[in-house]
Amino acid sequence: MEKIKRIVIDNISKKFMIGYSNNMGALARFVSLFSGKEPKRLIHALENLSFDVSSGEIVGIIGNNGSGKSTLVRIIAGIYYPDGGRVITKGKIISLINLIVGLKERLTMKENIFLVGSLFGMSQEEIKKEFNNIVEFSELKEFVNTKIYQFSAGMMQRLAFSIAVSAKPDILLLDEVFEVGDEDFKKKSVDKIRKIVEDGACVVLVSHDLPLVEKYCDRVIWIKEDKSLIKGEPNKVVSQYKED
Amino acid sequence: MVGKKYFKNFFELSLSLAKAEFKLRNEGSYLGIFWYLLNPLLVFGLLLLVFSDRLGNDISQYPLYLLLGVVMFNFFQSSTVESVTSVLKENRWLIKSINFPRESLVASIVLKNLFSHFFEIIFFMIFIVFFKASIIGILYYLPILIFFCSFVFGVSLFLASLTAYFVDLENIWSFAVRLLWLGTPIFYAIDGQTKLYYVNLFNPLYYFITVARDLIVYAKMPDVSIIFGMIFYTLLSFFAGVLVFNTLKIKFAEKI
Numbered sequence: 001m002e003k004i005k006r007i008v009i010d011n012i013s014k015k016f017m018i019g020y021s022n023n024m025g026a027l028a029r030f031v032s033l034f035s036g037k038e039p040k041r042l043i044h045a046l047e048n049l050s051f052d053v054s055s056g057e058i059v060g061i062i063g064n065n066g067s068g069k070s071t072l073v074r075i076i077a078g079i080y081y082p083d084g085g086r087v088i089t090k091g092k093i094i095s096l097i098n099l100i101v102g103l104k105e106r107l108t109m110k111e112n113i114f115l116v117g118s119l120f121g122m123s124q125e126e127i128k129k130e131f132n133n134i135v136e137f138s139e140l141k142e143f144v145n146t147k148i149y150q151f152s153a154g155m156m157q158r159l160a161f162s163i164a165v166s167a168k169p170d171i172l173l174l175d176e177v178f179e180v181g182d183e184d185f186k187k188k189s190v191d192k193i194r195k196i197v198e199d200g201a202c203v204v205l206v207s208h209d210l211p212l213v214e215k216y217c218d219r220v221i222w223i224k225e226d227k228s229l230i231k232g233e234p235n236k237v238v239s240q241y242k243e244d
Numbered sequence: 245m246v247g248k249k250y251f252k253n254f255f256e257l258s259l260s261l262a263k264a265e266f267k268l269r270n271e272g273s274y275l276g277i278f279w280y281l282l283n284p285l286l287v288f289g290l291l292l293l294v295f296s297d298r299l300g301n302d303i304s305q306y307p308l309y310l311l312l313g314v315v316m317f318n319f320f321q322s323s324t325v326e327s328v329t330s331v332l333k334e335n336r337w338l339i340k341s342i343n344f345p346r347e348s349l350v351a352s353i354v355l356k357n358l359f360s361h362f363f364e365i366i367f368f369m370i371f372i373v374f375f376k377a378s379i380i381g382i383l384y385y386l387p388i389l390i391f392f393c394s395f396v397f398g399v400s401l402f403l404a405s406l407t408a409y410f411v412d413l414e415n416i417w418s419f420a421v422r423l424l425w426l427g428t429p430i431f432y433a434i435d436g437q438t439k440l441y442y443v444n445l446f447n448p449l450y451y452f453i454t455v456a457r458d459l460i461v462y463a464k465m466p467d468v469s470i471i472f473g474m475i476f477y478t479l480l481s482f483f484a485g486v487l488v489f490n491t492l493k494i495k496f497a498e499k500i
Contacts, residue, residue: 016498078343079497097341106268118260119344123253 004090006171006202007053007076012085014046014071045071047227048085055170058193058203060217060234062210062241067223069206073097073173076204091170091201094120096160096177103156105149109140112148113163120167130166137192138162139185153180165192172196175206190216214238254345261352266359280360281367284318291431303433308461311371313430313453315364320396320449321421323357327400328417332407336500346493347486350400354393372460381460388459391478392452398478398485405492408499424449448477 018041045068053059063069074080075087077095102116113134117127135141138158148156157180164172172193178186193203193216207213213220213234220237222230224244230237275282288311292300300306331349332339339346365385372379407413427440428449434440444450451473458466 074340074497079340081494093343095342098337102338102342104264104268106271107264111264111267115260115264118253118257119338119342121253121257121344124256124260 003054003056004200005052005088006055006090007204008086008088009049009051009072009076010086010088011048011050012046012075012082012087013044013048014068014075014080015083016043016045017041018043044227046075046082046223049223049227049229050085051221051229051231053171053202053204055200055202056197057219058197058205058217060213060220061204061206061223062208062213062220062238063223064225067225068227069223070097070175072223073175073204073206076171077173089171092121092168093171093173094164094167094169095173095175096164097173097175103148103160106147108145108147109135109151109159110144112159116160116163117167120164122167134162134166137165137188154182154185157181158185161189165189165196169196170201172201172203173206174203176208177205178207178209178212186212210238210242254348254351257344258348258351258355261348262355262359265352266356281363284314284364285367287318288314295431299432305375305377305461308368308371308375308377309433309457310431311368312457312461313428315361315368316392316453316456317425317428317430317449318364319357319361319392320399321425322360323354323396324400324403325418325421326353326357327404328407328414331400331404332496332500339500340497346496347401347489350404350489351397354397354400357396358393377461378463381463384459385456388452388456388474391474394482395448395452395478398481398483401485401489402481405489405496408492408496428453445473448473448481451477 049072061069061072071080073095074097075082076089077093077097078087078089079095102119103112104115107115113131114124114127117130117134118124122130135144138155138161140155140158143151143155148159151159157177161177161181178189181189190212193205197203205213205217215234217234219231220234222237222241224230230240270279291310291314292307295310296306300310303309327350331353335349365382369379369382372382403413403417410416424447427443428447429440429444430453434444434450451470454470455466455474458464458470
């Protein structure tokens with residue numbers, strides 16, 4: 001299959017203003033217009049980052065907490081807009097960033113599949129068609145009509161992941177998804193990821209699970225504290241990261 | 245047809261969100277939908293009791309006049325207030341995690357309230373029969389409702405997007421709604437009060453409620469200027485709402 005560049009990240013930067021301004025009321029905002037003083041702090045989450053991801057690739061992203069991994073994933077997903085640079089993506093993007101998200105605890109698993117499926121951009125027909133696959137893959141058949149507040153974190157992860165891969169992504173963004181699941185499901189998920197990647201998709205995997213990253217990713221990108229990137233072979237980058 | 249598919253998916257998503265919201269609200273509640281009816285009906289009953297002899301005495305068909313005003317205002321109020329209080333606040337993690345069309349969160353609130361509005365209208369129809377007014381007039385409500393929904397959707401979009409920037413909009417809006425409730429001729433009539441009339445020319449709700457009352461309760465054609473006013477405020481609210489929401493939505497995920 002011919003390789004296409006699914007994600008092109010071209011020199012992007014992202015800044016955040018941290019301050020009181022986010023929680024200001026209308027009156028306070030009005031007053032500060034005149035006083036002109038507003039305590040603020042500028043945080044550079046990402047600076048001049050460039051890389052790309054082609055179809056058929058699993059790219060791992062590692063780095064310490066607060067290094068900007070999730071910000072990067074959100075920028076690829078189109079949730080955040082970069083302050084500088086460009087992001088070009090080709091194909092349908094599915095992002096699993098915070099697992100509990102989207103799932104409504106007081107609804108049943110079945111209702112959740114329909115809700116989250118449509119959040120992932122699936123039509124009702126598509127969800128109906130995929131429904132059995134989702135249930136089967138998650139191995140939660142006997143809980144279809146159970147409200148999911150009774151689910152464990154691992155079960156929710158199974159459910160969320162199963163819906164995400166059924167949504168037929170071209171670009172699958174996984175942010176710390178495998179941190180709660182058991183080994184069997186992890187193995188099964190990775191096999192599934194391999195399969196969709198072989199069919200022409202690409203996967204960006206953010207994880208603190210270094211053995212997982214080392215074993216399954218084709219390339220690894222490490223975002224360092226000073227916002228520079230170390231890119232390359234999984235075993236090399238991971239061992240460098242461990243030494244740091 | 246990319247556009248058509250987009251709108252179909254958008255509508256399905258909004259409907260899914262509305263259904264989920266509806267189920268969550270009514271979980272374990274035996275009265276279910278009647279809780280929604282209870283509020284406007286109690287308000288209606290109380291106002292009828294208090295005003296029908298004095299204020300409503302010179303308004304013909306006062307119960308119908310009053311009930312239609314109350315349920316229309318209630319649809320506007322519950323949709324906009326929910327948009328201010330819940331859209332961005334309750335869905336912040338969802339917004340930070342998945343890039344779905346944000347407008348559907350507002351659309352789902354309008355749809356959900358439209359659903360309970362539907363029951364209020366059925367109740368209103370029972371009243372029409374009871375007071376022996378013409379039931380045919382209610383057919384006019386469908387086109388009016390299309391305008392009214394677009395108007396409410398626009399206002400809700402506008403308000404919801406501003407909540408990312410002003411945290412106390414919630415309080416401001418609940419105050420504004422109370423002023424609107426008193427300023428709009430819902431339980432009284434405007435006849436002959438010039439000052440009030442001029443103020444109400446700037447009150448969009450006045451147009452919608454007047455058109456609906458003229459056509460449904462009194463079976464007469466509303467003033468052309470009132471119809472134009474209704475269309476004008478619908479377009480203004482819808483396009484301003486969409487424009488403002490669209491401009492501000494790219495910052496939602498960071499601001500909340």
